[in-house]
Amino acid sequence: MSALTKTDFNFPGQKGVYHGKVRDVYNINDEQLVMIATDRISAFDVVLPKGIPFKGQVLNQIAAKFLDATKDICPNWKLATPDPMVTAGVLCKGFPVEMIVRGYLCGSAWRTYKSGVREICGVRLPDGMKENQKFPEPIITPTTKAEIGEHDADISKEEILARGLATPEEYAILEKYTMALFKRGSEIAAKRGLILVDTKYEFGLHDGEIYLMDEIHTPDSSRYFYSEGYEERFEAGQPQKQLSKEFVREWLMENGFQGKEGQQVPEMTDEIVRSISERYIELYEHITGEKFEGDESEGLAERIEQNVAAYLK
Template identity: 40%
Template sequence: MNTLPQFATPQLQLLHRGKVRDSFRIDDSTRLIVVSDRLSAFDSVLETAIPNKGAVLNGLANFWFEKTAHIIPNHVKGMVDANAMLVKEAQPIKVEMVVRNYLTGSMLRGYQSGQRTFSGVTVPDGLTKHQQFPTPIVTPTTKEESDREITPENLVSEGWVSQELYDKMSEKALELFKVGSDLLAAQGIILVDTKYEFGLLNGELILIDEIHTPDSSRFWSAADYAQNPEGAEQMDKEYIRQWLIANKKDGAYPRALTPEVTQEAVNRYLDIYQRVVGQPLATAGDNEDVTERLTRNLVKAGLLK
């Protein structure tokens, strides 16, 4: 299967190559974001690219940006390819707003080791694995070399955001989570937790990056959760994290995935896309080289010669 490990062109200035996304300058107010098929886990990019992953993330993000535009403006100008999106140039806020509705993931690991306060939110003793909270909680982190938990008070005192801006980000994050949870529940999916990133455009708060994708969110099958909460099916890249943990050797995670694990990852990404959007990913069956298709569409859009 074809993959897009990364994209490069001498015709566009590379602004940033992240773990998954490559950003290019179009003009002072516009950038091109190309979503690659790279996979990041435990703060490291694996050697194995996942076919269709970039198109799934880009398509789902666009779907959710459209569904939530009434809550908060976003940076999208338009899709130019299954793997690429034109966005407005905004000033990113170096804070991730993490919304959690269940005790799982890194929070569960901390809880099991005795931690009870997370980013300033204190939870009670006696909670069980995957237990739902009475209401969703916001546990912000900084966006640094290594993200760190931080209280809202410290975000303000350290100068990351003003109190007014944090309050608005928290309010919008919870509204976005409610819309996502309700829509996914109708598809038999639980939105377990997620992260949102915001920016400022002409002084206005907008939503940037991605929203409700398998890379930024954790999903469970509602039917599985009802039957066995602690063994609920993970419909996101947690499957790959667990495989890496299970195959850790001498303190190091594997750098590459097996063909079987790679194919299972592809299946999961395509399945979550179809379940959320209601139709299969249009490019899933294509045999065309992804880079060639992307280049052709960028030329068609007048972005390349």
């Protein structure tokens, strides 16, 4: 199985390209973005040395489905999906924050809580909570949007407003959209036997209006638990069965890597790569209720180039 880890296209009207951790974003005439979901995978803000077959297609197709399924809540950037690994959409000026919303205490929030901290991003947390416990109401814990090579950092609503990263009016809309999108995502997940545990959203301005940008409700931006057995596992203090990228982070931590200086990424064997690919496909099929149709041909780059060029005509 082939994986697309690098792109270097020259599309009609191309003004520039931004190579992110996992996405390559092409600016077309300062009007549209062509976002290619590559098969690169990152964890702890580090791009791992091997690509994961079908990962880009999984992320792109899940995001496209959720963008369509939530456009009644707020406008979003998507115009078309000219290729299974590509979304084209309107160019927005992004807010330099990510809106992270959490329905349950787990992941980095649990690690912080376990260390004794009771306030995250200005949100006060009750004492006596356990790992994977549901919050009385979902909480928003924003982070800054890191520059390349830097880590995202927690930030409070008060700091966002004090630093002028959004106006009070804009932030009120960001909060409203975040909660409404999370509610919709949770409802869709519940129909599929899943719990949407936490996720992140990115927003930007287009013609003075706030738009949802980037991906939404994918395994890279979200964490899902299986509903079945959640209560039993929680009561027994056992780890939850989950569909997210957390299993990649756990594998890295077990092998002594957390993205810290001097640490080496463990060897990514063919078996590990295949198992990660299978987990991504599993999430796609669970969350969409559809069979995944992967293109196993070698010429991924050629296919993308042809499809995007045809779309831009």
